[in-house]
Amino acid sequence: MLSNQCRAHLHDVGETAGQHMKSALWIALRLQLLVPALIIHAVAPRFFTHTTTNVLQKILKDRNNGNN
Numbered sequence: 001m002l003s004n005q006c007r008a009h010l011h012d013v014g015e016t017a018g019q020h021m022k023s024a025l026w027i028a029l030r031l032q033l034l035v036p037a038l039i040i041h042a043v044a045p046r047f048f049t050h051t052t053t054n055v056l057q058k059i060l061k062d063r064n065n066g067n068n
Contacts, residue, residue, distance in 0.1 A: 014066065027059055 002010070002017060010020055034055055037048040 023063075027063075030055060030059060 006017075010017060013020065015023065034052050037051045041048040041052070
């Protein structure tokens with residue numbers, strides 16, 4: 001069972017519980033895949049210069065447009 005707070009959040013974002021879980025897990029996977037690029041960039045800044053920024057902006061844009 002979902003708490004009232006969970007139901008309210010799902011209502012606010014306009015998703016079902018399944019849609020929200022799928023979306024959140026997809027974002028989590030994308031963020032995890034950025035970690036190696038960030039580590040490489042920390043050591044050698046010439047690599048992956050805009051990768052993290054681009055992916056984060058895409059995630060936010062997709063969320064604001066109602067996409068996964």
